[in-house]
Amino acid sequence: MDRGVNPGVDVYLAKQIEGAIAGDERTAELGVTVAVRAGRVFLRGTVSTANRKQAAGEVAAEHAPGHEIVNEIQVEDPVDRGSVATEERIR
């Protein structure tokens, strides 16, 4: 039986990388999603610092040898948005 290319393999690899980014001490990011398409690994989500984005890319590369890493993670720091001007009255 010719098993051919199993498109499911990319799905499993993506989940393995997601798990690594969640579990690796350098990252511990639960909000990064991973997609693998045509030999490229896409990282998406939001982290707080550029260092955390870079670390996620490094972890992904270690778990996906031979793949190009496309790191589309956004860096967004809520603390940099300045002071809290509004408050809410709870009723």
Place this chain on the structure above:
Amino acid sequence: MTCVAAVGDIHLDRDLAGHLRPALDEAATQANLLLLAGDLTRHGTIDEAEVVADELAGLPIPVVCVLGNHDYHSDQQDAIRRLLERDGVVVLEGETFTTDVGGVTVGVAGAKGFGVGFAGRCASDFGEPEMKVFTRYAKSSAQSLRNALEELDADVRIAMTHYAPVEDTLRGEPPEIWPFLGSYLLAEAADAVGVDLYVHGHAHAGAEQGMTAGGISVRNVAQPVLRRPYALYRVGEGSEPQEGADPVARRGTLTAKSR
């Protein structure tokens, strides 16, 4: 009226040391109480907890927190608690904290909580031992919150967990993972006893505002949800905001663990 500043999921480590403090100093001028809804660290290490403790040390208002799942990751949660308490941070796990704000007693009952899902779509206390352990831990955690709430003697009553009590504040998260983000048992506990405000974190992609079946306002204060350093909520009766940063306001009372 009481003003509380609240934020969760600050996930500090050396990379962010000193980053949040200016915002917290500002919060202390606006609020009577600072609530931290868990996930103070990234991996639950002592080194990260020291960053958190330094960030919170010496704030002139009471700082009350629960721990989150990340704070448990390195099995150092007890040491983290002691470290934070050394610097005056109140850590609640089935306990209550009360403080006086201009003659009004403000109280917080807190626990980490746990996931199990929501009514009609949740794990059951049935089958394999592993499933029963999972479900019973969720029940135990909710009971811990309820016990604390029943002990809470305060004019303004606040419940705080890391995990979510309602689905409302999970909107934006994939529904398939909601059972791992919260538990209806937590809302049931709050509705049974009654509170003025329920704050939680954990769901980074969720929504800020929600409500329990009993009509309690729920706020998801995970920092990625807030998209600002912290939220400010005014709770309770009265029209005149109380002054924050009262030099005596850091005093309060922590009850013994209820169970």
